[in-house]
Amino acid sequence: MGEPDGGAAAAHRHSGESGPPYRYERDAVAAELHEQWSDLEPGTETDTRVTIAGRLMLRRVQGKLAFGTLDDGTGRIQLFAPAAHTPDHGAFCDLNLGDWIGVSGIVMTTRRGELSVRVDGWDLLAQARRPFPDKWHGITDPDTRFRQRYVDLWVTPAARRTFALRSQMMSQTRRFLEDRGYIEVETPMFHPIAGGALARPFTTHHNALGADLYLRIAPELYLKRLIVGGLDRVFEIGRVFRNEGLSTRHNPEFTMLELYAAYADYGDMMELTSSLVEHLAVTLTGSAVLDLGDGQIDVTRPWRQATMAELASEAVGCEVSVHTPPGELAGLAESHDVAVPDGSRTSSAKLLGELYEKLAEPTLEGPIFVTEHPAETSPLARRHRRDPLLAERFEAVVAGRELANAFSELIDPDDQRQRFEAQAAARAEGDDEAMAVDEDYLRALSYGLPPTGGLGIGMDRLAMLLAGVEAIREVVLFPTLRPEQT
Template sequence: MDDLTDQQQQRIKKLDTLRELGVQPYGTRFDATDRAGQLIRLHGEKSKEVLEREQLRCRFAGRIVALRRFGKAAFAVLQDGADRLQVYLKKDLLGEQGYRVCEMLDLGDWIGVSGQLFRTKTDEFTVEVRELTFLSKALRPLPEKWHGLTDVETRYRQRYVDLIANPSVHEIFATRSRIIAGVRAFLIEKGFLEVETPMMQPIPGGATARPFVTHHNALGMDLYLRVAPELYLKRLIVGGFPRVFEINRNFRNEGISTIHNPEFTMLEFYVAYADYTDLIGLTEELIARLGKEIFGTTTIEYQGQQIHLAPPWRRWSYRQAILEVNGLDSSVLSDRTAAMKAAARLKVEVEKNADLVTILNEIFEETVEPKLVQPTVITDYPIEISPLARRKDSDPSLTDRFELYIAGREIANAFSELNDPLDQRKRFEAQVAQREAGDEEAHYMDEDFLRALEHGMPPTAGEGIGIDRLVMLFTNQASIRDVILFPQLRPEK
């Protein structure tokens, strides 16, 4: 008890008082036939006279987020989800026992009420409580200045407090749910089968990323939390499923930033007998439809900028974007020295020993990506940074791949899948060499996946869309932590 604050000690004493009154401070069930938001939508605009005439009864529950006492009455505001509704607690209506319970109430407590809708003298839409049910006692008071809580550390670490203090946060996660439901419905409508693939894998693959490692005691083997489901989804294409998708978590053991969380949600889908150009149109249709379903329009605002989602979107080749954005001569595409000079002039930091492809990619990420505000499809990526994509027939140094950028961020990555097992083996071998040279994000050799390809995979197009970044876009949030309920954080000090 010595470690408890005065407020906590007072609240614990109230627990004892409630039990003495025969009240269970941690109740079981309450039949809430109404919701605060529903009551406000249906009756919140009705006048005092109409409410008196209709004598509408209601029964709902919520957390106390405001409490004012005076004499033998009190006003409390209950938060039910994202909505708040005032209730009037009067001794004359509750009776002696009921009002004794009312006197034990604190901010943060959960109660259920039954009563009649009316308007106060100040015209506040309110429930006049006839019956009070105690549901749960909050022993810990809400943090100081919790109203409109803005401290990001507290908001992310104690999301439960954030949801209490900022009802608008509820809407972000409700929108997230609608986005995922919309994506799922769209793909099922297009004939895709939703599947689940392993979260723990003996060989991590499908993306250049450092994996998390765990250990299976019974099997005596290390396993890896998946960095991507790609190689398993392609195994299903080999097995004969023509259209598959998965919405699930990926895990990458890398830095944390406003656009990166080690645990994140990804959509991946694969279509047999298609190439990457087919997926451009499908992606345009999907994202434009989400805009219409959620906002009723394909024009949205993101961080002060109008984003126009209606197709067709701009197509721009990777190399042309580098040249045109920076006013560079085409010699930088083939001359490492020229590329290094260009990087220095553009103040793009690259390592001394970086190869040409790495230099150009750094220039692209630093100078081109931030300018891709409107939806833009970047195509024709170099083969060196596309180890799983099919070579371009017209130029084998490039791949049949595109990435979608909106608001300066990569939203989707897609390509015609490499289905030549001999070519795939060579690329894995190159990745293994990079890993042995110290690149912890390079691919491992995956003999089972190669064996699957050797059974024959039809021409296939595949795509990954970052759900978290898509939600950031549609909810106008600048940080990925604002769209993940419980983002990864450093240990609490």
């Protein structure tokens, strides 16, 4: 508005014929007022005039004197509205909970000492036509909270805090990486071949090109093309899409951080992962010890490391590895009630993975780096320098959830072609999550990919960890839901 600290009459306007004002200039917010005036004695009227705006959350009318509670996104502040000072006092008392108002007046404290703004002028900025949810309980129905996030955000303070934290996590992550020489890039979301991960893609169609396209399941192959191009430290934070079920830990579209560094290996990626997580914990929550729903977790470096074979061996009670014959592993799986898919053609690599995932992983709290996955189930990772059946790879497990996945990148175009072909063969046999051969990617590798370390972090899961919530829907503003039927 044009009179941010004008007189009472000037600041008073209603949404009659002309409707609400087109703009409103506030010069104070609740959080700053509380900070600035924390020492004010009870019963003080200052001569400081402020203009604030927000949503009316509570209202207490006592005839000629009314109190309100305004929430402006930074916090709450009390409105003090005596008939002698507040223009159109009756209309002010008739405001509904949820209405948006702008208020200007002096800063003061009540006799009880509550910091308040006296309503010397006010404007109705928007009406809440729908009824306010319970002012004490808010809303608890998860469906309403997620479908109508706009309601959840203003009646559930914890929701607002969680998303503020997520935003800070994103900007701190960018700063952390930029400080280490990484540049942020954007690669295509439409992929002619869905590669870079083992997952089923969503399909779409481009009319002018007459081509079917996939929504990306990972940016990996494009980012490594950039390393070939000489951008030697890159990262991308962006949405990826996987056509799979919903759960407490899975949303079909989610936000992934991927980064690649030339001249680095998976050991460097471990260092980077734990540094980033520890740094975010300390800067965003003030402590490397994070509160979970039940209990706590300390993400202080260094994190424990164990190989997948070690963890699987521990779980089954005898020594196993990718070199153990499939028949023996299948027997162990059976005796531990682990279902074996398609017994005849199942390899040691897959069986070892199953044993780890079903028996060991659920018991891990972390933070821990699980390393040395079989090369067969890691088609984009470089073979281990000491054992060609293994990959130089790790997954970070924190608070029982997989948080990150990284490897020394496979740089040999011939080996990469063989891996792709093995994937394509699996695909031909009905594995619709297996990769297809990406000829352009092979062409890129043939120009020379230097030794490179790569890392992917599920940012939603990281936000869950930092916010101490147990459902991915708590950290995604508009999670995927069944479409509403009307």
